[in-house]
Amino acid sequence: MALLLTIKHTMRTSDQFKFGGLDKTPVNVLRLLSELEGSYQLLKYMGFQEDMETLDKIKKKYYTIYFKLKKGTG
Numbered sequence: 395m396a397l398l399l400t401i402k403h404t405m406r407t408s409d410q411f412k413f414g415g416l417d418k419t420p421v422n423v424l425r426l427l428s429e430l431e432g433s434y435q436l437l438k439y440m441g442f443q444e445d446m447e448t449l450d451k452i453k454k455k456y457y458t459i460y461f462k463l464k465k466g467t468g
Contacts, residue, residue, distance in 0.1 A: 423460040427453065 409415050416422050430453050437446045 418459075418463065420460055420463045423456055423463060427456050427460065430456065 430449055434446060434449045434453065437449065
């Protein structure tokens with residue numbers, strides 16, 4: 395039995411890669427949070443406490459934005 399997958403293909407233009415070019419959607423904010431969480435872990439393993447605290451503040455900001463967007467109030 396063959397498994398068929400439908401993949402949504404989105405054309406990307408160079409406009410997306412300019413300042414402000416990506417839409418502020420919940421998915422894009424989660425992508426940003428994923429990068430921040432990864433950076434936080436590296437800082438933890440390397441012992442950069444002050445920078446971890448800075449990233450914590452930044453992460454809180456974007457988690458707030460994410461939940462507002464997800465609820466539709468952003």
